Amino acid sequence: MTIHRLNIFAPVALLSLLLVGGGCGEADGTEGGDENAEQMVTSEDDHFSGHFLPDPDPPITGDNVVTIHLTDDGEPVTGADIDVEPWMPGHGHGSPEHPEVIEDNGEYVVSNIVYSMPGHWELRVDVAVDDLTDEFVVDYEVE
Numbered sequence: 001m002t003i004h005r006l007n008i009f010a011p012v013a014l015l016s017l018l019l020v021g022g023g024c025g026e027a028d029g030t031e032g033g034d035e036n037a038e039q040m041v042t043s044e045d046d047h048f049s050g051h052f053l054p055d056p057d058p059p060i061t062g063d064n065v066v067t068i069h070l071t072d073d074g075e076p077v078t079g080a081d082i083d084v085e086p087w088m089p090g091h092g093h094g095s096p097e098h099p100e101v102i103e104d105n106g107e108y109v110v111s112n113i114v115y116s117m118p119g120h121w122e123l124r125v126d127v128a129v130d131d132l133t134d135e136f137v138v139d140y141e142v143e
């Protein structure tokens with residue numbers, strides 16, 4: 001990230017801190033201006049890589065979609081069993097909705113991701129392929 005970008009995002013972050021004041025807790029302070037751009041993420045036990053593309057970007061309070069390109073050593077991983085849970089670690093709550101996953105040849109479209117408030121959310125993605133299980137934890141700043 002660049003300084004230039006920080007200058008753009010810092011006022012927005014401050015503003016959302018002020019706006020969130022009366023919610024279910026204080027907005028989680030996050031380090032160094034997390035971006036919500038598409039990201040390549042490695043699963044917790046290093047079994048998989050996931051290319052995460054949020055729509056909209058950045059994510060918004062309400063209904064969101066995330067497309068995950070799941071790979072293992074650069075090869076698409078097909079037929080994975082994927083379970084997604086949004087989680088707000090600063091407040092200890094999840095989402096009122098359960099996301100749905102549809103696969104197209106190693107590309108997993110996750111819909112019905114409902115963030116109930118702005119702030120710092122995790123997307124916790126459990127992946128099971130045959131006997132192998134692993135998990136992604138991806139951070140988002142929800143507007």
Ligand SMILES: [Cu+2]
Nearest residue numbers: 024088091117
């Ligand atoms: Cu909350």
